[in-house]
Amino acid sequence: NAGVTQTPKFRILKIGQSMTLQCTQDMNHNYMYWYRQDPGMGLKLIYYSVGAGITDKGEVPNGYNVSRSTTEDFPLRLELAAPSQTSVYFCASTQGGTYNEQFFGPGTRLTVL
C-alpha cells in the first residue's frame, strides 16, 4: 500500500491564482481530513469528509473548497490565493470510529507571493 499520497510536493503561486491540491489514499478509509500547518505552529483542520459525497468545514475553511466523489480522493481547491495561505498542507485518513489512528500524507508546501 502506498498509504496517503499528495501532489504536488511544492508549489509557488501568485496572489489571485487558483490551484488544486491532490490527495489519494489506498486504504479504503472512510474519513479524510485536510490540515494546514503554519511555520512553527500546530495543525489546523480545514475540511473533513466522513465518506464519499459528505464533507464538512473545520476550523479554518475560508478560501478553500473540497469535494469527495470517491472513497480514495479528497482534493482541496484554493481559489484566489492570498499570502495568508502560505503554509504546509497535510491530508490524512482514518478508517472511522474514534479509536483508529490517522495516516498522514507527506504534505504540500505552498508559498503565495
Place this chain on the structure above:
Amino acid sequence: GQQVMQIPQYQHVQEGEDFTTYCNSSTTLSNIQWYKQRPGGHPVFLIQLVKSGEVKKQKRLTFQFGEAKKNSSLHITATQTTDVGTYFCAGPSATGAGTYKYIFGTGTRLKVLA
C-alpha cells in the same frame, strides 16, 4: 469549542536528560492519541490511550492518561538526538450523527543538544 492545549511550547534538553510534555483538554475525552512529527516531515502516530489512568510504555517513552480523562502526558527518559521533533496530542470531537473529527493540541517542539 473544544480546545486541546499543550505545554511547554518548546523544550531544549541536553542529550541524556528527561523530557515531559503535558496535554490538557477542555472536555472529557473518550481516548487520546499522540503523534510525532520530525523536522520537515509529517505527523506519525505513536500511541493511543483509552482507559482512565492508563499508562503505556514504548521503550524510553511513557504515556499517561489522566484519571478524569481530560489530560495526558508523554515522558521521554534519557533523550537521544533521534527524539528531536514536535509531539502532538489529539482528542476526538463529536460532530453529530456518530461522526467525529480530531482536535490536535498545540504541540511541543523538542530539541536535543548533543
